[in-house]
Amino acid sequence: MTAVARGWGFDGPEPVWPIEVSGASKWFGDLVAVSDVSFRVGQGVTALLGPNGAGKSTMLRMLCGLTAPARGTVRILGGDPRRDLGLTRRIGLVPQQEVVFESLTAFEFVRLAGVLQGLDDPDAAAVRALGIVEMPVDDARPTSTYSKGMRQRVKVAQAIVHDPDVIVLDEPLTGLDPRQRLHMIHLFQRLGDDGKCVIVSSHVLDEVERFGSRVLVMVQGRLAAEGDFRAIRELMDDRPHRIRIRSDRPRAISSGLLDRGVVMGVQLEGADAAVVETDNVGHFRQAVADVARQVGAHLYEVSPLDDDLESVFRYLVGR
């Protein structure tokens, strides 16, 4: 037990990552669900994005050992989740399906998870986990009577009851009301800050953006991109960046930028703003202040319009 992992995780000659996927492929008959995917995930929160059918759930199932890759390897904390039974003690999963054991109460369900994890005090652990997701401990109703959002919270509770190091969440925000979504986002952030490796798949991009900036984007079974989504946007050099400039003389600044060849298109927005397109953000950043000074204009705002996660996602999925 000498190897350790944190963040990008190295100790000694052999790097050990909480999650390490190498050349993983999975197919079901003729359908290729995941194709030659490689990535590594450290501690903190990482969002797994992709349209329906992109292979996200299959990827998450492989991470938990629920299905084996047809090719390649999946390592969790350096072990094989398919074979190392003891490793399941360090993995927590919120699966996509809504159904839980219908005849049990929330407390019984979460306590059962604690018992099966071999916890010394599963009752206390269940109380703690249910408290974290704001579910009542003494609710005598079976989970079959619960709303989708309540079930989702119970599923999160059973995933964290044993304080796992790697937490895999497949669409955990589905069915939650806005307040609970916010609560869950804060919970995932806190788990990440506490040193857990949290990987979350979701379609709700504006909320995923709040988990953190690190994303894995899957499209048609392949890994389309990984890393900080702002850095990914920077790399999209075949699509011009759109930037809004607010100034007292937007027309003059735009002309100056066009003259220098820094921007390739300009669209004026009223008397105090213009949207410019550039394929070299670094060059633009260097030039815009200089041009403003040259034409005697005041710059009020320079803001990128399409380096948010949704723009990156749309581009990657739609290309």
Added chain:
Amino acid sequence: MIDSAPPPPPPPPPPPPAESGWLTAADSSDRPSTPGAFAALYRLMLATQVSKARVLSLGAMGLVAVLVGFAIGRADVFDPVRDGTRFINGLGLSVLVPVATLVFASASLGELNEDSTLVYLWLRPVARWKIVGAAALASFTVTWPLVTIPLVIAAALTGAGGSLVVGTVAGVTISMVGYIGLFVALGLRVKRALPWGLLYILIWEGFVANGNATAARLAVRSYGRSTLSAITGVSLRLAEISAPWRWAMPFVVAFVALAYATRRLSRQDVA
């Protein structure tokens, strides 16, 4: 343009402090014990198997057996032991026992597999044999009284005496052990295990295995029938399996089937 390959590794961080949040690598020798896991699984399996619809429908079948037993007892029959034994064999061991066992045992893991709740058991550090064993034991716990009680009442009502009651309990128990192993494994192996199991009961146990004595040895029913026949002293067709095979073989069948189910549970994909 976009590099999907992993980023180049950053420089190694400093060695971890002793009391930090660093994640240690998995140790395959780490096999955490899970005291109480079997009991918890057993209680869960009981709770998930018992439904009002199942109990009522199989209870109704048991009631039919009681009524027939009562009718035999009231009828002016020449040999109540012979007729009672044939009745327990024909309705009890051939229909009620396999069908009731199929309904509960195939659902024990099969339903969890089909509705994907199996993942909540699978992704735990619990030996797979405990999951399968708990399913089998829970199936036995539910099915045995549901079948045995009405058949014992029916046997008593025939007026055949104590040997038929004892033979009924022994025959039902022997048969049920074998069937539970088979049907727990079947539920895990196939989707819609109920029709597949009914086909097995009708075609294999009811038709093919009735062909001759050798074929009969390949049917679980034959061992219960032989036990019933040996205890009551009533000769039944294809019931000549001698001790200890007539009571040992169902246990062997159950063991092999449950071992297969354990192996399958370890290797199958879980939704």
